[in-house]
Amino acid sequence: xSAPSIPVIQQTAGRGAARAAARRRHISxxxxxxxxxxxxxxxxxxxxxxxxxYPLYYAFLLASSNAGTIAQNPIPSLLPHGEFFDNVKRVxxxxxxxxxxxxxxxxxxxxxxxxxxxxxxxxxxxFAKLRxxxxxxxxxxxxxxxxxxxxxxxxxxxxxxxxxxxxxxxTAVVVPGMVTAFGVFWMTQYLESALPYELIEAARVxxxxxxxxxxxxxxxxxxxxxxxxxxxxxxxxxTSFFWPFIVLGSxxxxxxxxxxxxxxxxxxxxxxxxxxxxxxxxxxxxxxxFAGRQxxxxxxxxxxxx
Amino acid sequence: MTTSTTPHLDRRPSPPTRDRDPRxxxxxxxxxxxxxxxxxxxYISPFFILFAIVGLFPLAYTAYVSMHKxxxxxxxxxxxxxxxxxxxxxxPNFWRALRNTFSIFLLSSVPQIFVAIxxxxxxxxxxRARTFWRMGVLLPYVVAPVAVSLIxxxxxxxxxxxxxxxxxxxxLDSIRWHADVLSSHFAIATMVNFRxxxxxxxxFLAAMQAVPRDLYEAAILDGAARMRQFFSITVxxxxxxxxxxxxxxxxxxxxIFDEPRMFDQFGQGGADRQWLTVTMYLYELGWGAQKSFGRxxxxxxxxxxxxxxxxxxxFSLTRRISTDTAPKSGRxxxx
Numbered sequence: 001x002s003a004p005s006i007p008v009i010q011q012t013a014g015r016g017a018a019r020a021a022a023r024r025r026h027i028s029x030x031x032x033x034x035x036x037x038x039x040x041x042x043x044x045x046x047x048x049x050x051x052x053x054y055p056l057y058y059a060f061l062l063a064s065s066n067a068g069t070i071a072q073n074p075i076p077s078l079l080p081h082g083e084f085f086d087n088v089k090r091v092x093x094x095x096x097x098x099x100x101x102x103x104x105x106x107x108x109x110x111x112x113x114x115x116x117x118x119x120x121x122x123x124x125x126x127f128a129k130l131r132x133x134x135x136x137x138x139x140x141x142x143x144x145x146x147x148x149x150x151x152x153x154x155x156x157x158x159x160x161x162x163x164x165x166x167x168x169x170x171t172a173v174v175v176p177g178m179v180t181a182f183g184v185f186w187m188t189q190y191l192e193s194a195l196p197y198e199l200i201e202a203a204r205v206x207x208x209x210x211x212x213x214x215x216x217x218x219x220x221x222x223x224x225x226x227x228x229x230x231x232x233x234x235x236x237x238x239t240s241f242f243w244p245f246i247v248l249g250s251x252x253x254x255x256x257x258x259x260x261x262x263x264x265x266x267x268x269x270x271x272x273x274x275x276x277x278x279x280x281x282x283x284x285x286x287x288x289x290f291a292g293r294q295x296x297x298x299x300x301x302x303x304x305x306x
Numbered sequence: 307m308t309t310s311t312t313p314h315l316d317r318r319p320s321p322p323t324r325d326r327d328p329r330x331x332x333x334x335x336x337x338x339x340x341x342x343x344x345x346x347x348x349y350i351s352p353f354f355i356l357f358a359i360v361g362l363f364p365l366a367y368t369a370y371v372s373m374h375k376x377x378x379x380x381x382x383x384x385x386x387x388x389x390x391x392x393x394x395x396x397x398p399n400f401w402r403a404l405r406n407t408f409s410i411f412l413l414s415s416v417p418q419i420f421v422a423i424x425x426x427x428x429x430x431x432x433x434r435a436r437t438f439w440r441m442g443v444l445l446p447y448v449v450a451p452v453a454v455s456l457i458x459x460x461x462x463x464x465x466x467x468x469x470x471x472x473x474x475x476x477x478l479d480s481i482r483w484h485a486d487v488l489s490s491h492f493a494i495a496t497m498v499n500f501r502x503x504x505x506x507x508x509x510f511l512a513a514m515q516a517v518p519r520d521l522y523e524a525a526i527l528d529g530a531a532r533m534r535q536f537f538s539i540t541v542x543x544x545x546x547x548x549x550x551x552x553x554x555x556x557x558x559x560x561x562i563f564d565e566p567r568m569f570d571q572f573g574q575g576g577a578d579r580q581w582l583t584v585t586m587y588l589y590e591l592g593w594g595a596q597k598s599f600g601r602x603x604x605x606x607x608x609x610x611x612x613x614x615x616x617x618x619x620x621f622s623l624t625r626r627i628s629t630d631t632a633p634k635s636g637r638x639x640x641x
Contacts, residue, residue, distance in 0.1 A: 004497045037431040046427050049442040052504065055457045056449065058468070062460070074463075074471035122349040132346035137353075145357055147553070150614055151561050152606040153364025155371055155592055155599050160364070176360040179353045209338075210345035214537075239450035244584070246593060256452040263456060267571035270460060277453045278479060284448040292441040299444070299505060300512035 029145045056281060062274035063087050087275035090164045094262070094272070096250075100256035106245075108170055109237040113230040119179035121226055122180070124187025125218040129200060130210075133288055137186065146181045147294060154246065161247055172247045173254070177237065186302065190225035191218065228298035231291055238284055255280045313371075365610070371603040378597035390604035394591075400605070402579050403587040404612075407492065410566070410583065411559040413495035419551060422503050423544065426510035427536060441509075441559050443504035454497050462493040484570060486634035490581040497565045506551050513547040514540060545625075552620050560613050561585050 062070055064080035064087070092098050126132070127139050157176065158167070166172040195218060203213040219226075241256040248254065250261050262276040288295070372390050375383030394400050426442065433439055446454070461468050462483040470480040483493045517540060526534050563585040567573045574590075575582025584605065592602030 002517055037433045041428055041431055041433070045433075045439050045442070048425065049439070050600045051500075052442055052445045055454070055461070055500065056445075058461065059453070059457045071466055074468050076464045076468075080525075102588065119352040123353050126346040126349035128347075132343075135346075138350065142353065145361060147557065147617070148361060148362045148365070149557050149561055149610065150364070152610045152613075153361065153368055155603045155606055156364040157360060157365035158592075159367075159371070159599070176356070179356050181353070181357070184350075184353050210341050214349070235448050239448070239452075241450065241452050241529075246589070256450045256564075259450075259452050259456065263568065264571050264573070273456060274460070277456050281449055281453050284443075284450075288441070288448045289447065295447075296437060296444055296508060297359040299508040300515075302509075 003171055042172070048165060049226070056285070059274045059277045059281065060084070062270055063278045064271075066271045067269050083271070084275065085277075087271050088279065090272055091262070091276045091279060094266070096258045096261045096265070096276070097253065098258060098276070101253045102257045102279075104170060104252065105255040108173050109234045111174050112237045113233040115174075115178040116180055116183045116233045117226045117230050120183030120229060121188045121191075121219065121222050122214065123179070123184040124189075124191050124222070125187040125195075126190040127184070129195060129197070129218070139185075141236055142181050142184050146185070151242065154243065158247060167247055168249055168252050168305075170248075170252070173244050177233075180233070183233070186229055187222060187225060191222055194225070195221040228294050229303075231287075232298060234283065234287070318424075339513075348467060349424060368603045368606050368610075371599055372601075372607050374600050376599035376603070377589050378593065378599060383600075384594055385529075386600070390598075390600045391608070392474075393610065394601055394604050398589070400587060401583075403575075403582045403584045404556065406487075406566075406579075406581055407560055407562065407583045409488070409491045410494050410498070410581070411493055411556070412561060414498040415552070415559055418499050418503055418506060419548065421499070422506035422551070423510050423541070425503065426514055427540065428508065429511050430514045435580060440508060443503065447505045449501065451497070451501065451564035452568055454501055455565045458493065458497045458500070459569050484576065485580075487578075487580040490569065493570060494562075494565050494581055496584050498559070498562070502555070506555075509551060510547060513544050517543045518540045530542040549621065549625065553617060556616055556620055557613060560609065560616065563589070586614075 012249055058076065061076040061080055062082035064082065065076065066081075066083055066087075069081065070076070123142075127135065127142075161167050161172045166175075197223070199217050203217050208216065239256065241260070244254045245257050245260065248257060250257065253261065258275050259273075259280050262273050266272050373385060373387055374390075375386055377383065429436075429439060429443070462470075464470065464480065464484050467483065470483075473480060481489050483489050519602055521539050521543075522535055523538055530538065562583050566575060566581045566583050567586055567589075569581055570576065571588075575586055588602050588605040588609070590596075591605060592599050
């Protein structure tokens with residue numbers, strides 16, 4: 001070796017010398033996360049950020065314009081025109097029942113999230129902390145069902161909903177999503193590490209029944225993971241289209257179904273369509289601004305274990 | 307932390323033994339024992355009951371429906387054996403849909419995984435405002451596919467679309483995004499990628515941060531440059547994660563419906579059905595003009611079998627490929 005490698009310099013001459021040597025040789029000390037990001041990294045990231053955000057901004061730009069202007073300028077100006085609220089008003093006055101759709105979306109998302117969190121936490125508590133015969137195989141079964149594309153059962157599911165008289169009713173959308181394999185698995189994983197046995201035993205010794213133990217010990221411990229699960233379920237529910245589209249139809253739509261109606265009814269009027277798109281996207285973007293941090297953490301935590 | 311709401315039992319809290327109290331064998335004791343025995347099953351039952359009703363039963367029942375004439379309004383008709391399957395397999399539109407589905411799936415999954423790994427490597431540095439950049443990557447995930455599809459359909463419009471206009475401005479010809487088969491697949495795959503790249507990036511990023519640091523240190527001592535470290539350590543260590551992402555994107559990708567359905571205002575998959583997908587075809591058979599649930603169920607079953615087959619192939623392929631990329635010489639990451 002002509003020159004000592006960087007770690008060797010660090011060992012012998014100290015960190016400062018190593019860093020200087022690294023600068024001279026244009027390679028980094030350390031690796032992975034220890035690397036100081038250079039300006040190239042920030043340029044790439046800024047570019048990615050623009051790609052992420054621009055389509056949404058583009059929708060808003062068209063929503064603030066009008067059909068004529070949009071037809072003339074395929075590339076919209078960088079600043080919005082002033083017609084956004086006129087277009088919004090036209091969306092609200094159109095016959096897609098925007099408010100009803102909005103209310104439906106909120107109801108479905110809230111009910112689904114609450115019920116997924118409740119039942120997943122119950123099941124997770126049981127799988128993670130209670131002893132019962134068949135626990136292992138049953139948990140494996142839950143995980144295996146994640147790979148089953150349940151969407152493919154929609155024909156019989158629709159038949160079942162018709163028999164129950166639920167077609168066109170929100171129950172048809174809420175009930176099938178009340179508890180998910182992902183949720184059960186997620187809560188099991190979390191509670192295994194976050195809930196010490198001592199707490200459960202203490203509660204049992206104090207004479208608490210199982211359900212009291214769950215309520216007073218498991219629920220507080222599960223809170224952080226539960227809020228993440230609620231977020232993911234909310235996003236999933238808000239953005240889902242196929243099943244609501246089939247089972248609800250246009251008479252009692254959720255937001256995505258209503259926006260789709262906007263396209264098939266007023267396909268010449270881009271400003272109107274984009275105003276509807278913007279309205280449907282804004283609530284979740286607001287949620288994202290406040291809770292995006294948890295979503296990021298949730299994906300990264302689930303990934304390490306998954 | 308724990309508060310007990312029950313009146314305490316008339317015994318001193320002792321170190322936990324099985325709930326045995328020799329002095330009182332009464333109703334309460336029996337109830338307590340049942341509580342311990344049954345509660346675990348009770349708590350996990352909601353999932354199993356619901357899965358039986360909306361997962362397992364429909365999949366099995368799909369087989370039954372697919373063997374019958376079955377009308378959306380009229381309901382169950384005569385038993386016809388495999389006629390529905392035969393009918394579907396004779397339809398040119400089915401094969402078209404199958405081709406399109408696979409084409410869109412490959413165009414979205416393969417670049418998606420490559421870009422996600424590269425982006426994760428970019429994010430896996432000592433960044434300022436780390437969470438901000440991660441959130442920026444994830445933003446598209448909260449936008450509904452329907453909205454993404456409408457926005458991108460306009461961006462990709464043939465006549466007055468922004469992308470074609472930019473192409474013309476730099477002296478290239480317009481691309482017929484809504485007319486040509488491959489171009490339309492590319493446009494739809496772009497929508498899928500837009501929404502999922504960020505999500506998968508974060509999954510890969512988490513996996514990268516779990517790679518033991520001493521592997522990198524050893525590689526540096528061996529004189530490996532950063533590129534070499536990436537291909538010899540990072541990528542092989544990501545193998546389980548790559549398999550996971552491939553499997554999930556297969557299950558989702560082969561069922562694609564929302565984006566192609568919204569790519570134009572008719573939702574038929576184009577004039578020549580150039581972007582009709584299998585799930586769109588299923589919808590058309592069951593809820594379109596024919597209203598034939600039997601045939602729709604047959605398509606669902608065929609698609610189910612395809613997904614299972616592709617999943618198995620994927621799994622073995624991914625395993626093989628990622629073992630091959632592991633370095634033959636030098637340090638091999640111990641798993």
